[in-house]
Amino acid sequence: MSKLLNVKDLTVQYETDETIIHAVNGISFELEEGKTLGIVGETGAGKTTTCLSILRLISETSGRITGGEISFHGEDMMKKSELEMRKIRGSKISMIFQDPMTALNPVMTVGKQIGEVIRKHQKCSRLEAADRAKEMLTKVGIAPERCSDYPHQFSGGMKQRVVIAMALACNPSLLLADEPTTALDVTIQAQMLEMIKDLQKQCNTAMVLITHDLGIVAETCNSVGIMYAGELVEYGTAENIFERAVHPYTIGLFQAIPSIEERTARLKVIPGLMPDPADLPKGCKFSPRCRYSTRQCKTQTPPYCEITPGHFVRCFCGDYKEGE
Amino acid sequence: MRVLLSVRNLERYFNTSHGVLHAVENVSFDMEERTTLGIVGESGCGKSTLGRTILGLIEPTDGDIYFEGKNISKLSASERLPYRRQMQIVFQDPYSSLDPRMSVHDLIAEPLSIAGIDKNSADRVAHVRKLMDTVGLATRFEHAYPHELDGGRRQRIGIARALALTPKFIVCDEPVSALDMSIQAQILNLLQDLQENLGLTYVFITHDLAVVKHISDRILIMYMGSVVEQAPVDELFKHPLHPYTHGLFAAIPVPRLRERPQRFILKGEVSKPDGKPGCKFAPRCPKASVECFSITPELREMGENHMLACHHAER
Numbered sequence: 003m004s005k006l007l008n009v010k011d012l013t014v015q016y017e018t019d020e021t022i023i024h025a026v027n028g029i030s031f032e033l034e035e036g037k038t039l040g041i042v043g044e045t046g047a048g049k050t051t052t053c054l055s056i057l058r059l060i061s062e063t064s065g066r067i068t069g070g071e072i073s074f075h076g077e078d079m080m081k082k083s084e085l086e087m088r089k090i091r092g093s094k095i096s097m098i099f100q101d102p103m104t105a106l107n108p109v110m111t112v113g114k115q116i117g118e119v120i121r122k123h124q125k126c127s128r129l130e131a132a133d134r135a136k137e138m139l140t141k142v143g144i145a146p147e148r149c150s151d152y153p154h155q156f157s158g159g160m161k162q163r164v165v166i167a168m169a170l171a172c173n174p175s176l177l178l179a180d181e182p183t184t185a186l187d188v189t190i191q192a193q194m195l196e197m198i199k200d201l202q203k204q205c206n207t208a209m210v211l212i213t214h215d216l217g218i219v220a221e222t223c224n225s226v227g228i229m230y231a232g233e234l235v236e237y238g239t240a241e242n243i244f245e246r247a248v249h250p251y252t253i254g255l256f257q258a259i260p261s262i263e264e265r266t267a268r269l270k271v272i273p274g275l276m277p278d279p280a281d282l283p284k285g286c287k288f289s290p291r292c293r294y295s296t297r298q299c300k301t302q303t304p305p306y307c308e309i310t311p312g313h314f315v316r317c318f319c320g321d322y323k324e325g326e
Numbered sequence: 327m328r329v330l331l332s333v334r335n336l337e338r339y340f341n342t343s344h345g346v347l348h349a350v351e352n353v354s355f356d357m358e359e360r361t362t363l364g365i366v367g368e369s370g371c372g373k374s375t376l377g378r379t380i381l382g383l384i385e386p387t388d389g390d391i392y393f394e395g396k397n398i399s400k401l402s403a404s405e406r407l408p409y410r411r412q413m414q415i416v417f418q419d420p421y422s423s424l425d426p427r428m429s430v431h432d433l434i435a436e437p438l439s440i441a442g443i444d445k446n447s448a449d450r451v452a453h454v455r456k457l458m459d460t461v462g463l464a465t466r467f468e469h470a471y472p473h474e475l476d477g478g479r480r481q482r483i484g485i486a487r488a489l490a491l492t493p494k495f496i497v498c499d500e501p502v503s504a505l506d507m508s509i510q511a512q513i514l515n516l517l518q519d520l521q522e523n524l525g526l527t528y529v530f531i532t533h534d535l536a537v538v539k540h541i542s543d544r545i546l547i548m549y550m551g552s553v554v555e556q557a558p559v560d561e562l563f564k565h566p567l568h569p570y571t572h573g574l575f576a577a578i579p580v581p582r583l584r585e586r587p588q589r590f591i592l593k594g595e596v597s598k599p600d601g602k603p604g605c606k607f608a609p610r611c612p613k614a615s616v617e618c619f620s621i622t623p624e625l626r627e628m629g630e631n632h633m634l635a636c637h638h639a640e641r
Binding site: 045157158159160188189190191192193195196214215216217218219220221241244245254256258259260261262263265266268269270271272273275276 | 506514
């Protein structure tokens with residue numbers, strides 16, 4: 003299968019009056035057509051910034067992509083003009099945001115909002131667009147008669163369905179989903195994930211799914227990247243991450259979440275806090291919280307090594323594994 | 327063990343422009359000392375209203391609340407005061423529940439000054455430091471303001487405030503939902519340690535089943551204002567009986583790769599509880615029959631301390 007998206011050494015910084023915030027620090031990943039990549043990390047790890055940079059939506063006043071390459075369908079995204087990017091956004095790559103309440107225009111009917119995307123990217127009449135909008139609503143499980151309703155007449159779950167209909171209206175080949183179910187209840191979340199998976203199969207859309215829930219990743223993703231302080235600390239297939247995780251942070255995350263299957267008296271905690279992205283520690287960014295950290299970890303940046311084909315780790319422990 | 331809190335037929339209705347909303351309907355349970363009762367449900371099921379009604383932050387429409395054997399639901403404000411000190415709450419959002427213009431010291435000292443404890447300022451400072459120590463906040467943050475701290479530390483301030491008057495009973499209203507995974511574990515461990523050391527009794531409100539399973543002794547599942555199932559934690563997870571509980575369990579994403587049998591996904595969404603007779607879950611229930619739409623199922627004992635409100639499920 004061909005590579006749809008290829009991100010190499012992506013670096014993004016935000017500048018404020020006094021400091022430079024290192025939001026994303028040289029991350030690389032790739033995605034094949036129709037596959038799903040999960041990006042997992044805590045608040046401030048740089049997950050959303052990564053997605054926004056793929057669409058080149060980083061606000062120019064404060065942020066900048068300072069390095070790296072993004073290629074999509076073999077084309078260099080960094081060289082595209084703003085006009086070209088506009089043609090890509092919403093038609094070839096679209097994005098779903100976390101909060102469906104704020105992603106919709108409250109004074110426009112949902113049918114019109116979906117139609118707007120279609121009319122922007124495809125030559126068609128208003129009537130055709132309205133028909134396509136109804137078709138999309140049916141696809142996401144909403145009665146087509148509701149196309150003349152306004153967003154406030156829908157529940158949270160239904161609004162997210164509308165957002166998904168809008169995102170998929172032009173059959174994009176890549177969907178960026180930024181915590182699409184975090185604001186929803188579990189039973190609605192399950193409905194939503196099932197629906198996204200179905201539609202993805204129908205349209206052969208690839209997806210980058212940002213989440214902090216490892217359970218969602220296990221159910222939807224083919225490959226997984228674990229982000230910490232703007233770096234991918236571990237990246238590989240779902241099997242690699244869920245069954246053969248190596249990085250102390252990945253292992254710590256798995257131990258920190260309470261399990262629904264077995265009961266433990268106490269949770270194993272990762273001590274400390276995520277570092278301030280304006281003031282990152284030297285060496286390995288995770289070393290202040292890592293219980294295996296050595297002097298080497300605190301002074302040198304660990305290499306990003308491939309311990310088995312397709313399984314990458316940014317840790318000195320990767321070195322030892324190779325040596326074995 | 328001694329029963330600390332009993333709730334009997336508690337009801338709370340709200341008048342809205344669309345008619346009467348039955349936020350909490352006919353809820354009864356008992357809680358023993360030093361235990362944790364988990365209250366689980368989706369948004370709008372009345373779990374927070376229930377927690378706040380127990381504390382007297384919201385007046386009940388009907389029903390009784392017994393704390394250490396005394397009915398506190400019908401007391402006047404001044405008679406209620408000593409009980410308020412014994413019953414505290416930790417709120418969900420440590421970002422909006424703390425006054426941004428008060429320092430950590432002031433925030434933790436506030437309950438002390440309201441209660442008139444430690445009027446001498448040196449005593450007050452020492453007391454606040456002791457509380458900070460109890461919740462694992464370094465004293466160097468004494469003069470910091472909430473915006474300077476991360477979510478986990480802010481939630482520690484919220485817990486210290488709740489502990490200031492040495493309560494016996496604390497309602498934890500989604501205390502970890504706003505926190506990151508690694509921080510969530512730290513706060514859960516802290517709450518467990520405090521329970522053990524200070525002999526606290528918790529009502530733990532959450533929508534996260536993994537968290538509730540971890541921390542609770544007994545779980546109460548709510549749907550649209552009513553309790554649909556109530557059982558000790560191990561029993562509930564081994565033998566869930568209510569179709570809604572089944573749906574909830576099936577919906578949790580498990581962080582492990584495995585082949586899943588065809589998933590049972592609940593259809594439909596929660597509507598507004600209006601107090602019409604019949605099972606409220608019936609419109610979404612795969613087992614619903616005619617009687618479900620007309621007769622409200624009563625909560626009945628199914629053995630093993632397991633209570634269920636359903637016409638169909640059998641043990």
